[in-house]
Amino acid sequence: MALIEARSLGKTFGAHRAVDDLSFTVRPGSVTGFLGPNGSGKSTTMRLMLGLDRGEGITTFDGVPFTGLDHPMRHVGALLEAKPFHPTRKARNHLRMLAAPNGIDDRRVDEVIDMVGLTGVRGGRPGKFSLGMGQRLGIAAALLGDPHTLILDEPSNGLDPQGITWLRNLLKHLAQQGRSVFVSSHLLQEMALLADELVVIGRGRMLANGPVHDFISHSSLGSVTVRSPDLGALAPALEAIGASVAAADGGIVVRGVTAEQVGDAAHAAGLRLHQLATHEATLEEAFLEATGLSEEFRGTHRPSEGGQR
Numbered sequence: 001m002a003l004i005e006a007r008s009l010g011k012t013f014g015a016h017r018a019v020d021d022l023s024f025t026v027r028p029g030s031v032t033g034f035l036g037p038n039g040s041g042k043s044t045t046m047r048l049m050l051g052l053d054r055g056e057g058i059t060t061f062d063g064v065p066f067t068g069l070d071h072p073m074r075h076v077g078a079l080l081e082a083k084p085f086h087p088t089r090k091a092r093n094h095l096r097m098l099a100a101p102n103g104i105d106d107r108r109v110d111e112v113i114d115m116v117g118l119t120g121v122r123g124g125r126p127g128k129f130s131l132g133m134g135q136r137l138g139i140a141a142a143l144l145g146d147p148h149t150l151i152l153d154e155p156s157n158g159l160d161p162q163g164i165t166w167l168r169n170l171l172k173h174l175a176q177q178g179r180s181v182f183v184s185s186h187l188l189q190e191m192a193l194l195a196d197e198l199v200v201i202g203r204g205r206m207l208a209n210g211p212v213h214d215f216i217s218h219s220s221l222g223s224v225t226v227r228s229p230d231l232g233a234l235a236p237a238l239e240a241i242g243a244s245v246a247a248a249d250g251g252i253v254v255r256g257v258t259a260e261q262v263g264d265a266a267h268a269a270g271l272r273l274h275q276l277a278t279h280e281a282t283l284e285e286a287f288l289e290a291t292g293l294s295e296e297f298r299g300t301h302r303p304s305e306g307g308q309r
């Protein structure tokens, strides 16, 4: 078991409400993606979960708050945005210093160095590391205690495509072993491949929480293409159940209802269907639609407003 339960998390900086009444659960055996536009409160939420910022609400790990855990590193591995590396302390020694007070031996240190692919530079100094190498060292630190829970803020930051694939496989594998993985990222295509569940926030508030598939299928940008010799009767039957219908290429494109609802409505009206095809929105489309009104920082350049393409 490794259940994370966050309840009513909140944080205000001055007059700015950065996190507002966020509650969610991260289940064992799954990767939960944490999405939100820049400045929406993801890092602040993760810090609150770990008791690193003072704020409202509580987060428990199998019922225990982070600050109440006996050996926190053995329960929860965390990678936050700020890298607490000493630039001239060798990578392996950095990990040994984190490991020793937690009763973790040097063998585990070498194991995690190997897992993150830094064996060749384990005597190197993080001050000379690339962004991606520093990120791998941070992931190694998070894994040191073989924790059943991982909280990772933008772990793919700075990783090259091979590194991103490696990280995806690692996190999926850790989740398959029954661990809880809570991970933020701006890489939506990557998140679509990685996550089972999503927590989506905007301006500190919950916008969506649940399986990735539900989030995508609820997007109004998804559609169903229908071909039927009875279109004249089918279109009004679909509009009667709340669908929007547009003619397209000899058939119709239907939005606002699922393919199952289209099939059921046709069956109920005794109408024939020759084609019923679902076109799901991408995670990126669903995310932009869900967060469109809650962007904290909005550029003025909009290609559709006459910008250079």
Ligand SMILES: Nc1ncnc2c1ncn2[C@@H]1O[C@H](COP(=O)(O)OP(=O)(O)OP(=O)(O)O)[C@@H](O)[C@H]1O
Binding pocket: 013, 016, 018, 036, 037, 038, 039, 040, 041, 042, 043, 044, 045, 296
């Ligand atoms: N220490 C702080 N003092 C004042 N305001 C802060 C502080 N930390 C964060 N904020 C503000 O709180 C809001 C949420 O910031 P946070 O870093 O949690 O967002 P984020 O979703 O992680 O952003 P990004 O995706 O850009 O990393 C922002 O408006 C930010 O400016």
